[in-house]
Amino acid sequence: MVNLTIDDKQVTVPKDATIYDAAKAAGIRIPILCHDKKLHPFGGCRMCLVEVEQMKGRQIPACTTPVTEGMIVRTSTPDIIQARKMVLELLLLKHPIDCPVCDAAGDCDLQNLTYEYKVNANRFTDEKFQHKIDYENPLIERDMNRCIHCGKCARICDEIVSYGAYSFLNRGLEAKIGTEFDGPLNCEFCGSCVSVCPVGALLSRPFKFKARWWALSKTKTVCSYCGTGCQLTLGIKDGKVLTTIYDENQGFHNGQLCTRGRWGYQFVNSDKRLTTPLIRKNGKLVQASWEEALSAVKERLFSAKTAGGESAACLVTPRLTNEELFVLKKLFNVALGSQNIDHSAGYAHNALSAGALESLGYAASPSTIADIQKTNLLLVVKSDAYETHPVLGFEINLGVKRKGVDLRVVSDKRGKLSRLPDATTYVHKPGSEVLLFNAMARVIIGENLVDAGASSISGLAELKNSLQGYAPEKVAEACGMSADEIIVLARDYAKAEKALIMLPLGLGYPGHGKDLAQALINLALLTGKIGKEGCGVLIMGEKNNSQGAVDMGVYPAKGGKDAVAILDGCAAGTVKTLYVVGENPVVSYPNRKAVEAALDKVEFLIVQDLFLTETAEKAHVVLPACSFAEKDGTFTSVGKVIQRVNRAIAPVGLSRSDFEILNALYAACANTQPYADVAAVFAEISENVPAYKGISYAGLGENGVIWPAGGTPRFVPAEGGAVQGESGKYALLTGSALNHCGTLSRFGEGPMYVCPAGYAELSYTDASALKVKNDDLLTLKSASGEVRLKAKVSARMPQGVIFAPYHFGEESVNTLTTGAPVTWVNVSK
Amino acid sequence: MSNAPAEQTPTEEIDLAAANHIIDKYLTLHGNLMPVLQGIQDEYGYVPKPTIDLVAERLNVYPSQIFGVLTFYAQFHLKPRGRYIIRVCVGTACHVQGASRIVETFFDKLHIGHAETSPDLRYTFEKVACLGACGMAPLAMVNDATYGSMTVQKVEQIIADYNQRPMKK
């Protein structure tokens, strides 16, 4: 610790602090333009100049100068104020004074400082910049005439996002921020640059001219896309969510958001939202009143109840809050007596609800998000971890670049993570993950790298036996990697002091199930890398409340039907009433034809959703539900963090929150009093769900609570066979596109601007063999169906492998898939 | 691995073999971007767009940063340059000795202006501030050859001479 004096105040700060940090700690504000707490100090704007007595009154930048013992700092002498005024005058020389039409006004650092330092005249004159304004992309407007060259956009894009879209171009007076070849911006559009821009040089186009900053009311809540659990501040005016607001002090991610979190909010106030209940009359869905719709649903559920409950089933999305899921489960299990309730077709929770539960004793990942930056070696299963959980991708970037984390990506294709400094990517054959990790376990046992603590875990002998057939030399061929690579990876993993494995889940990743999770947990258990800081297996649920859905037990138990069995039951006629809450199985579940046939067959289909989805179009009753912005509750995200969701706006149209609907149905069907509010349900959750014991709704606070995990681990052998390739066919892999999450993001304008439709990504070699170019239509044909997708040629795909995102309704990839990890398809032009 | 030679993407008709060779030479060197770009500039006479993408891919540097470096240094050129670079000094001494007439004569004869390249890629003309040989004013240089005490007649002679010379190196 270092002691220094700032403006006559004694401050004690760590020795790696800068004068700026020290002043901040002492509550003294030093003005800044180019500094951001998330970025490396830059010292470019000269606004933070201070005087240090030991330096003979020289003016030095506070943001780049480290503190020294006994330093005496003055932050606002008349000389300093004069210097700062001069800096502002020089900036205003080039910066246009178009505040009335600039969207940043009110949130502009330059404007605020100009006001604060009373710079109301300029001693200098010069011509303004005449740069062309970039209107080419639909999300970010770049007006470089307003730029003050703080370089924050270029630095955040490099340091945190690792995309590197911007750089300083030219030099001297002509210097400006630009892209490669000074062309229009074409990046992944996470909008981080917009969030840190201190002026109006980078602006959000969807929000352009919508409202002034001071007219917005703000509500803090949690993003409703992926399972990362990023905190979000919504900007609201006149009962509409108009934008997301950057708050650098929010959450583990310091307000950093990905492309869908930042731009995907428009679904909340979309014109396509359902505003009234719909009932099918004479084959057509017509508007109805809530009384009519609810009484139809109740009547149906009552008759199912009297028939024993088994004829009713439920498919629910893990996008609901914990409270809603809990009430829904109670509605089915207690009120109706049916165990047929599942979510995400089983694929997106199997690793937790079966894998982790058996191997660890609790259905959650043993690690937290904070472990990513604390580890030494990071083993990421599939480069897609960046696409499924982009903000965790930023955490990986930071870990690698700032903390020197050794990144190993084990994937069936390359990805953005492969490009990180010193990252090693092992490209294996599609579907051979379990084989590969079992081989690693076998190497660890064979080379005696097993941790001493592992012998006390039950099942070690069984595991050793089961791994007999997984010698690296034997599986190398099937994995498409050399035996040496497997051995080196296993050794490095075992020998690393701390190592973390990251496993993304999702409907697009049917291979990431129980076996893969168990193979990975076995690796961690063998090497003693569980239960320690920076170690473990981070199993990343796909949706905002995937972990919560597992915590609430929304998966079949006690002989209940799982999603596949429910749909089979619909087709066979044993399931007569299907209640679909928020799910869109027609697009997201494998084998579209079979799903559609099942939904057409079922006697009574109730769909509760925000939009008239492909599934809702088949319903007998459609109930309009509310988005996350219109409700209170809790989400549990990756790493077991329970966070509060706060209501920002009133329900759109006549829609009701899922809680209100389910609460009413539960009370009616169970013949009891409805719950008073979500807090009452949370209280019951904390009584009934052991993991949530002792946690109160009010006690969650702003940053939420991590529920404590505890259980007895054991080794469970994981079965993994080689995927048999089919000659002349391509391996089709499904998964997540960066701009989308599930099928919800299709209703947000932002993601749809950038990624409006499905595509088939293939390698240059395959493209030239098939003689296709970008945007040519490809016909993909599997045993179960055929779709036509636009080709996207990229350098990251290995030969013979095709990747297609699963989010889209038209030409949906699930026409081809049947739930196997790899689908073999014929491809033609 | 990202260090492996990349597949050639068909965007501009450029033979990337030489660029790949230059990158191979400096691949393990720390801080290799400048020598690689200089090598490419020497080889192609300018830095063609496909080589920027190639360097970005193989050295794992963002294309935007490479472009930033290229536009920062005056030594790099992004457009094809002439086989023969004519530089005429317009510094004080040369100016007094009538450099402006020399410049105008070159403009007239070559039909190109300052920092422009003739369509046949034979000549690039540049006015420069000082070439450091004021005693020989007015001064002109063609590539590495120096021509002192320039006159209008000598301009014509030089052009006639270089029109005969080969285009290949």
Next chain:
Amino acid sequence: MIMPLLQGLKITFSHMFKKTITLQYPHERPNIPPGFRGLHALNVSHDKAKCVACYLCPTVCPAKCITVEAGEDANHDKYAAKYEIDMLRCIFCGYCVEACPVDAIRMTDTFELANMKRADFVFTKETLLEKK
């Protein structure tokens, strides 16, 4: 007792010979003094409203009677797609004129704002635009 009465009558009679103050409105029109704050008008320049929809007037308005909605024109510039003043709420304080950074709004001498319907008191951009 008679004296105060006479004094009073003197004042009364003296007024009979002074200039009348009462105006025979509406047959006679009042003389509007400069600086009078009547109905607002949106100034026009180059055939377009000068207003750039900066939202300063609705922000400063103490009666909250101004509604502005900005739009983006073909040149990506900001203009007021909607500009409404609710004259029933307006207190004619003139803050909007003071706040305007581009001299887009002024107050005219129009004071006859009676209307038949409540809705007609909401003046739209078209009615507020300066008449040539």
